Amino acid sequence: MKILIANRGEVAQRIANACDGVSASRVFAKVASEGTAPENSYEINSNQYIGIESFTEAVSIANAAVQAQCTHVHPGYGFLSESAAFADVLLESGVKLIGPPSNLLALFGNKQKAKQFARSCGVPVVVDSGPCPTINEAIAFAQSLLSDSKLSEFRYSPSSISLMVKAVGGGGGRGIRRVDLTNNGDMTPLIDAYNVCQRESLAFFGISDVFCEACLINARHIEVQIIADNFGNVAHFGERECTIQRKNQKVIEIAPSPTLSSSLRIKLIAAALKIGKSCNYSSLGTVEFLVTSSGDDNQLFYFLEMNPRLQVEHTITEEIYGIDLVQLQIRVAENENLTDMFPECLFATKFCGKDTNCRTCNPTGYAIQARVNAETVYVDDENQISVFASPGVVTLFEPPHGKDIRVDTAAYAGYFVDAQYDTLLAKVIVRSSQFLKCVDFLSAVLKRFRVRGVETNLSILLELLFEIPSRFNEVNTEFVERLLVERWRAGYIFYQQQSDNINIIEESDSSLVFVRSPVAGTVQSISAKDGQTVSKNDEIAIIVSMKMENLIRSPISGTVERVLALPNSTLTQQAAILAIRPSKSSKLLPESVENNQTSANTVRPELEELIVRLSHTQDSSRAKAIEKQRSAKKLSAREKIFLLLQLQNPAEFFEFGALAIAAQKSRRTVEDLIKNTPADGLVTGFGKIAPQKENSLEISIAVAAYDTTVLAGTQGFWNHRKFDRLLHVALANRLPVVAFCDGGGGRPGDTDSQNVVGAGLDLDTWRLMARVSKVAPTVGIVSGPCFAGNAALLMCCDFVVSTSDSNMGMGGPAMIEGGGLGVYKTHEIGPANIQTKNGSIDIIADDDAHAVELTRQLLSYFYEPTAQIASSWKSEDQTRLRFAIPENLKRSYDIRKNVLETLADKSTLLELRPQYAPSIITCFARVKGKSVAIVANNSLVNGGAIDCLGAQKLCDFLKICQQRGIPICSICDTPGFMVGPDAEKTGQARVFGNLFRMSEELTVPIVMVIVRKCVGLGGMAMGFGSLRKPKACVAWPTGELSPMGIDGAVRLGFKKELEAAERDTDTPHIARQELYDKIARGFRHRGKAVNFAMYCEFDAVIDPADTRKWIEMGLFQNGNMSSRL
Incomplete structure (x- = not known):
């Protein structure tokens, strides 16, 4: 076992000591920008990041672990210790994280999801607002608290309420603010706190999602230490008192808590163990609670959060239990069993705290x-x-x-x-x-x-x-x-004075106000003198720190008692500059306005420069190019993004890299590039898809749009960097990506990069897009020419949405002609009508606006609906399904119209790749507001038989459903797999085998509905391997089941009887047909669903009108599914 310690400071040394104690070799991660590092350090190779960012760059750390031949990485605490994306990156690199798996990191890294999980375990949680995408939801929640008279523990007075605004992720006291509100209707404090938390969350954690919860008054902060192995064992090592904290950051910690009653201690430990066992936890973890201070008999407790990592304060638990928690964590990562580590304990009882005589469970x-x-x-x-x-x-x-x-x-x-x-x-x-x-x-x-x-x-x-x-x-x-x-x-x-050249007066005089330096620095000037009268906001000194001037103003009106600092002297942070004796009445001296104060509407030169630069990136500055787009009935890159995000205010789009220009300074002027190559031809950023239609949900996304009016939408040096940065952030935060991919591929004219770039074959863009696809949905949109690198990027996406006039190819006209393959016009290469039939396009749209609308609908299936959407669904009259199948059971019919559109909620059915492999229908829909994937046989093609392309189409769709956690409903009406010499030329046997292999990987809920034929291996394939695979397999009364096609079964199994019938009569053809019909009727009668049900090979024969009920039971019986990510 070899461990890379991906941290620094005291925790890195602590982990190293633990490694030595279990005979594990270890190396330290070293950042190039730091001068010194421990012995046995291995540098994190990252040219893009320095300092703290180096410890949060997952790929670089994973590469360092691989190059150092490490088997494990220990993240310590902070940095990437709670990053699910980091765990995934390590897993892909073949390195193990010493910590819980990524799904648990994702669960407990989201405070709201963690609370929901705790609630599902029966553990009390503080009432909260749910998601607050806008301030309106936060205000509504605050008003509901103010009107609820039962929430006494959250009130600091009868007419007031306290609440917390919190970022859903992160920690360390960032993105969290307390707000006290009264019944006077003033929500300004809440609005201010909401905005601050959003900004901090976006800055530190890369996502601006926040929520609100009631704030427990006079609360204590208690946490329980647990450890779990990979064999289902969960143990505890008591609690810690963490109440002594400031600004939500702990200062002093105590173990065990001196305030807890024994009854409450048992409850807290039981709750922590319940959470750990219910999620199948492994590794160290800390479950944190808030406890009321109302006395032993009436104390209440609430789940706060769970930290799935080593805690800073683990030391006090080690001291009172005589253990090494880090060593235990490492041993668990090596797959050791807790029962082997503590053989003296009867594990099931003593670790749960039931045996008070257990030495291991009782502190000293x-x-x-x-x-x-x-x-x-x-x-x-x-x-x-x-x-x-x-x-x-x-x-x-x-x-x-x-x-x-x-x-x-x-x-x-x-x-x-x-x-x-x-x-x-x-x-x-x-x-x-x-x-x-x-x-x-x-x-x-x-x-x-x-x-x-x-x-x-x-x-x-x-x-x-x-x-x-x-x-x-x-x-x-x-x-x-x-x-x-x-x-x-x-x-x-609250500091120790370090300077010796400052004249300090007695600071115990409570009547004086001391003006202190906010930074360590040098006194450039002091404008006040002893005995001088000053007004509030008067300039009194300038302190220079890190070459920056810090203007110090008087915090109050009064008289200067003593100047304590000298010009050119050096001050420490918070050193006193002067002392002011406040005036007896603030009215005697009016407050002064800030010197050189300017109007709020005044634009400073540097801001004006930025405004001008940004204006060149806007459509309004490029009227000629935009008009050309409009004449072609196309939207600009920014119009596509704004339409996707439904933005009323452009400021709600957080654009990255807007000021980039083409890497062509060696051949063009900067002014020309600013004007004509804005954003280097690629607009990238982040925003939210706001609710618009019944099937649209609010989703945070990353979005990129190549600008075909800038160098034909080609991929340049800087826009590659921009796209990679977008994908890195999307990957770290598991955000969906939508990419508008129109463009001509690589750009050979970027001459500035020729001295640092060779062939450019080490670019990560396409690999990163594929990696994002593993953790979040990706959608590519095309509405014009899309060639080479742009086309490759488009096809890396999970889904491709295209307008009918697009063209796609791995090479454009110039490359084809250069390769000696002929001369072609753009519209002749890979037109949409061809790419739709060969399966390259999933969804075809009328125009840009329609493509965006379909994309919004498509993304909505991968997330939970809002409560309003989940309760506002409408459906067709389900009794129509009783007449969906023709009375002539040999007649083909339109299963989309007759069955699928009736089963799905109104206006929610979205079919993928309808013109490709039409024997199989694949689509997304909603049933009672919840997402479901539907696959069905199309009797209008091959009589519903599954051919080679149909099986491949089904494989591709099942992979998406499994990856995104979408439950599947299979509508079966197939005579089996396609047969015949021509069919076998397609290599279908291998594809059919792949279909069965893919089916075995499915873990999402499945329901199978046999509406008519379910024959042989093809029928089993529609059940994804067996009719026992689905959670529920039902048939309509029109269902027919058989081990093989009835015609083939009669001809093969009764060949001798049919030949004998021909010999024994003067009318051999009639006699043969009569016997054939008789045998076939027997097969059909036996294979009818109501008769075949006696053999219990499927679950029920149902009234077709009840099909939606069975789908709901089979797919959603465990309640709402979690995020599709």
Whole structure:
């Protein structure tokens, strides 16, 4: 076993120590931009990313693991530790992630889905809003909370309510805000919090989806540590108290919790184990809960989230249980069984906490961890707390040591604290037999911790530890912030002064307001003097940091008591600049407006430059080119995207790479390229498909559109980079991709790249598109010429939507002529009517607008419908199905019109590849609002027999259904597989075999409905291998089942009898036919569904009008299916 440690700092060293303990070889991931790295480091080869981005670039880390010949990757915590996409990338590379599988990472990486899962396990969750794609849903939820009188635990006063706005993914306190609302109708705080959370979520996690939930007042934060192996065993190692936190980030953690009653402890552990067992969890995991502070008898608890990884605070659990959790995690990844690791335990009972005498399950004493961070804290006039990193070189680092003291750190004297990473310097852990003794012990230990060169939070930790013994009963998740504000207002300084050349006055004078530097830097100028009167917002100083000027203004009106900083002196962050004695009445001195304040409508030069540059990318700046498109009845690239996203406001499209131009600066001027090659001929970005029609849902997507008015929509150097970036983001966030692929393929005229690009055969675009297809739907759209690279990209998509006037080919006219293959016009190469018949096109559209509409409908099938859509479906009169099959059972009929359109909800049937292999019909639809795939035999072609192309078409469709989790309904009316010499020339036997092999891979729910013929192997193929494969296999009264075709069975099985009938009569032809008809009638009578049902080879003969009920029972009996991704 060889492990790549894909992390840095103290956690990397912690994992390395664990590896040594289980005799696993290990290497560290090293970033090229970092000067030093541990011994045995392997560099992450990434020219595109530096610093923190290198640790989040899944492909580069996977490549490093492969090149270092590692079998496993341990992600630690943070970075990619909770990334389902990273787990998939590793799996594709043949490397194992030390952690749970990707499906569980995807589940618990989405807070809303995790809550839904916990609710399904019977674990209480806080009431929430569901998805909030717009502020309107958030406001509606807030109003419902305000009007609900039963939610006392979420009210901080009788007429108010508290709620949390949260990003669905991520963590670390980002994308989360608390909002307090009253009945006065003012929703401004909610709107502000909603917008901030959306922006933070998009910036840090790549997706802007948020939701709201009620905020539990006076809550404690308790988490339960679990571990599970690959054999269904789930164990716990007790709980941790994580209530002492600020801004949703933990500061001090305690194990076990000194506040929990034994009854509540049992409930929390049982809930955590239930969640772990119900999802078949494996590896380390932490289930987090919020607990009310209303006393032991009335305490309530709610599931908060589950972290499917190693926790920062795992140390305190290790100390009280005497175990190494990281070693256990590694051993589980090596497929060891927990029952073998702990043979002294009766696993099923003792690990569940039922045996109080089990040493393994009972902690010894208490352990407390304090996180020592390189940071400073600032409290503004509105009591808002800000935390700033304190970067720099650690000049002195002397952590405490001794019995019952543990320090996890990677810092040392000379260590550089980089603000782009977590500023954790060390975790200090102590243990003792009693809780209060443990608190005092930690306080004494921290006083011995010596750090110089950077500011730390040691003073805050000591203040918290001083308060805990006397105020622990009032500790909740807001306690730290309340205490910080109290101390700040009392003149307390939360940093250690590093500078010696600053004149400090007594800062305990609570009547003074100290103006502090928000950054570490040099004083360029101070405009205030001792005794000077200043007004609020007056300029008082300029601090230069990292070559940037920071203008400091007075926070209040008053008189300058003392200037504390000198010009050209160096200040640390939060060092005092001057002290102001506030005026007795704020009315005596009017507030000053900001110096040089400009109108809100004033446009600064740099913004004006951006506006001008962006204007060149818009259709309004390219009237001639756009008019040419319109004359051809075509939409522009941007019009296609805006129509797809139904945008009323272009700002709702988040465009990437808009300012790119063609890589032709060596042969054209920049001005010419800006004007004539906007966005390098490719518009890329992200947006949402908003609800429009009954079968349309809100879906976040990545979208790209080649611009045929720019260099014929060819693929240039920079637009390849743009497309790759789009696909990387889509892959990381499992977003569907829609690509408008019109264009002429590669562009030979990009001369700027000739010194860095050879043949360009190492491009990743097509490979990335194929990879995205593994995790999310991809749709390619074409409405004109599409050749070479553009065509290859189009065909990498799951689905191809085309207008009737498109042309597709792997080479355009120039390439064909250059290859000596003749001279052809564009419209002669791969026209849509040919590509539709050969299966290259899935859906044919009338024009651009129709293609976009069909794409929106197609994508909707892969996601759960909204509640409104799920309840607003309409269907045809189902009694029509009783007359769908002709009374003459040998007569062909239109199964689309007679059966499929009646079975599906109105206007939801969407057929794929209708002109290709027409013996098989494949389509998507909805039944009672839920997505379903339908396959059917077409008796109008081959009498419904499955031919070679039909089997291949069916294989392709089943693969999509399995990949996307779409349940399948098979409508069977087939006399079997096609036979005959001509049929065998197509190689159909191999394809039929592939069909059975593909069928065996299906795990999605299946229902089979035999409407007429179900004969032999062809009938079994429509049941995907056997009539036992579907969850339900039913037949209509018109159904006929037989092991082979009746005509063939009579001729083959009764050949002698038929010949004898001819010999024994003067009318041999009539006698033979009469005997033949008699035998055939017997076969048909025996094969009738109502008779064949006696043999129990299928499940029921049903009234055709009840077919939808059986489909619902067989496909949706477990409730709504999860996202099709």
